[in-house]
Amino acid sequence: MSAATTARPDRRRTARMATTSVFYALLVALAVVYIYPFLIQVVTSFKTDPDAAANPLSLIPQTFTTEAYTQLFLSSDFPTWFANSVIVTVVVTVGRVFFVSLAGYALARLHFRGRGVVFAGLVAVMSVPTVVLLIPKFLVINTLGIYDTYAGMILPLLVDAAGVFIMKNFFESIPVAVEEQARIDGAGTFRVFWSVVLPMARPALITIVILSFQGSWNELAHFIVSTQSPELTTLTKGVAQLANGQLSQGRQYPLKLAAAIIMTIPVAVMFFIFQRRIMNASEGAVKE
Numbered sequence: 001m002s003a004a005t006t007a008r009p010d011r012r013r014t015a016r017m018a019t020t021s022v023f024y025a026l027l028v029a030l031a032v033v034y035i036y037p038f039l040i041q042v043v044t045s046f047k048t049d050p051d052a053a054a055n056p057l058s059l060i061p062q063t064f065t066t067e068a069y070t071q072l073f074l075s076s077d078f079p080t081w082f083a084n085s086v087i088v089t090v091v092v093t094v095g096r097v098f099f100v101s102l103a104g105y106a107l108a109r110l111h112f113r114g115r116g117v118v119f120a121g122l123v124a125v126m127s128v129p130t131v132v133l134l135i136p137k138f139l140v141i142n143t144l145g146i147y148d149t150y151a152g153m154i155l156p157l158l159v160d161a162a163g164v165f166i167m168k169n170f171f172e173s174i175p176v177a178v179e180e181q182a183r184i185d186g187a188g189t190f191r192v193f194w195s196v197v198l199p200m201a202r203p204a205l206i207t208i209v210i211l212s213f214q215g216s217w218n219e220l221a222h223f224i225v226s227t228q229s230p231e232l233t234t235l236t237k238g239v240a241q242l243a244n245g246q247l248s249q250g251r252q253y254p255l256k257l258a259a260a261i262i263m264t265i266p267v268a269v270m271f272f273i274f275q276r277r278i279m280n281a282s283e284g285a286v287k288e
Contacts, residue, residue, distance in 0.1 A: 045258035052253035068254035081238035085217060088153050088234060092216040095158040097208050104167025105193050125161040138225040152226040157216055163208050170204035171197060206274050213270050235263050
């Protein structure tokens with residue numbers, strides 16, 4: 001075997017290694033670009049206000065302090081904001097999962113006059129920007145006498161057009177034959193829905209849970225038009241007020257970023273927990 005023939009595989013191997021190295025270097029660079037702002041956010045929350053203003057991009061605080069967190073929990077209404085967000089988010093998530101599942105099953109399985117019109121209206125609502133509905137939403141809430149109450153914060157969020165659309169499509173993918181045995185045994189429509197079809201829709205349900213939790217936890221515009229009492233302020237609304245210098249003077253970078261970190265934790269935990277369950281549910285469906 002000639003030296004040229006031997007050197008050719010070596011050159012290919014070297015070229016492959018170089019290409020792989022460049023590829024991983026690009027991935028690392030992209031990871032740094034995405035992670036660096038989050039690291040700045042975490043580190044800045046433990047800085048003093050002058051240090052954060054003077055060295056905004058530094059990852060090493062000149063003086064490590066938890067003053068921002070202490071101020072949030074002990075010198076502000078942050079605990080009240082957090083409690084309101086938890087109450088609204090839990091109730092909205094549970095209620096929305098139940099109601100969009102019912103609506104999706106009705107549109108997928110029940111035959112009634114005007115079903116096509118209802119579905120067309122559902123799609124039309126999905127195409128309307130949320131900001132367009134704020135004034136009509138305020139008028140309805142005010143007319144019903146639930147303005148500045150938990151009911152006004154929760155009831156308009158209990159049903160979501162996109163959630164109904166997702167559940168309808170998923171229920172239509174389930175064979176009708178699955179429900180026939182239950183009907184032969186005398187089960188009614190709701191019993192078939194609750195005991196047979198709904199357990200099979202676990203991946204779609206988990207998707208709705210994640211979207212509902214994230215959407216209601218991060219909701220801001222709706223809470224602005226539905227409440228005005230400080231006692232009903234949610235996290236998103238309260239943190240938005242920090243930009244106006246509500247708690248102290250100065251730029252308040254550590255205070256704002258500390259609040260943003262605390263707001264991020266529940267959504268991140270919820271996503272990672274249910275992401276694992278989505279994978280498990282998919283694997284079970286494949287085995288069957």
